Amino acid sequence: MAKVFLALALTGGSVAYAPGAHAAAGPYERGPAPTESSIEAARGPFATAQTSVSSLSVSGFGGGTIYYPTDTSQGTFGAIAISPGYTATWSTLSWLGPRLASQGFVVFGINTNTLYDQPDSRGRQLLAALDYLVRSSSSTVRSRIDSTRLAVAGHSMGGGGTLEAANARPSLQAAIPIAPWNLTKIWSGVRVPTMIIGGQADAIAPVATHSQPFYTSIPSSTEKAYMELTAASHFFPQTSNTTMAKYMISWMKRFIDDDTRYDQFLCPAPRSIAISEYRDTCPLT
Numbered sequence: 001m002a003k004v005f006l007a008l009a010l011t012g013g014s015v016a017y018a019p020g021a022h023a024a025a026g027p028y029e030r031g032p033a034p035t036e037s038s039i040e041a042a043r044g045p046f047a048t049a050q051t052s053v054s055s056l057s058v059s060g061f062g063g064g065t066i067y068y069p070t071d072t073s074q075g076t077f078g079a080i081a082i083s084p085g086y087t088a089t090w091s092t093l094s095w096l097g098p099r100l101a102s103q104g105f106v107v108f109g110i111n112t113n114t115l116y117d118q119p120d121s122r123g124r125q126l127l128a129a130l131d132y133l134v135r136s137s138s139s140t141v142r143s144r145i146d147s148t149r150l151a152v153a154g155h156s157m158g159g160g161g162t163l164e165a166a167n168a169r170p171s172l173q174a175a176i177p178i179a180p181w182n183l184t185k186i187w188s189g190v191r192v193p194t195m196i197i198g199g200q201a202d203a204i205a206p207v208a209t210h211s212q213p214f215y216t217s218i219p220s221s222t223e224k225a226y227m228e229l230t231a232a233s234h235f236f237p238q239t240s241n242t243t244m245a246k247y248m249i250s251w252m253k254r255f256i257d258d259d260t261r262y263d264q265f266l267c268p269a270p271r272s273i274a275i276s277e278y279r280d281t282c283p284l285t
């Protein structure tokens with residue numbers, strides 16, 4: 001109380017600053033204030049559970065696995081659909097499911113209709129998976145999700161599909177193409193905040209002909225970032241990767257949850273021996 005009186009005295013009576021006062025929490029903030037170690041940890045603050053979705057019980061995509069926080073005391077969570085790449089199944093990326101869900105997201109790792117589906121099809125399948133999560137009466141997590149806070153991610157052709165989905169549905173809150181592969185190079189229609197993660201040594205989707213032109217073509221009026229991982233091959237997302245996870249968490253928290261507590265990890269641009277290049281549109285607005 002003495003500190004408040006001091007502040008009032010120093011500001012001539014106007015309440016310009018009161019030490020100890022906290023900014024109001026945003027309505028979608030979930031979990032405690034983040035630290036460098038909390039976003040690098042293998043698990044976040046939420047306990048999680050998972051459930052399998054059979055391909056026979058859905059249409060428009062190939063089923064998959066849903067990971068979700070078990071906590072129902074904090075309201076609903078945002079949801080993220082994630083697609084694997086060409087000839088791959090969700091099992092190649094499954095480490096990401098509990099890693100992201102334990103930070104406070106419902107995560108749907110999908111399988112595709114066929115192993116050979118191209119990026120445009122993978123984009124439609126990501127959107128069908130989100131629609132299933134929030135609309136289907138068969139979705140066991142529907143009540144846990146805020147249907148206005150949805151996002152997409154994917155690896156390789158799944159990353160190309162992530163761009164397709166973001167382009168087709170501007171109401172998405174965030175997109176993260178990972179080592180994205182797509183024959184379409186211009187994404188000037190994308191309005192969804194997009195973080196592209198590329199591998200410096202990727203020989204299948206070289207960053208010079210995939211991630212970098214994709215990033216450049218997204219207008220700078222769209223929040224965007226390009227993170228290139230030092231010496232990483234095309235397959236870096238298929239094993240646990242702390243740099244990738246911590247910035248995915250930060251981007252998703254910032255844009256799905258409007259959680260400005262994560263701004264500190266995104267702006268100014270992160271610098272690390274693990275990051276060979278980083279481009280952004282900081283400051284975040």
Ligand SMILES: CCCC(=O)Oc1ccc([N+](=O)[O-])cc1
Binds near residue numbers: 085088155157204
């Ligand atoms: C796990 C496979 C990731 C992926 O999608 O890799 C490829 C991307 C494109 C081609 N291709 O155009 O032939 C092949 C693999």
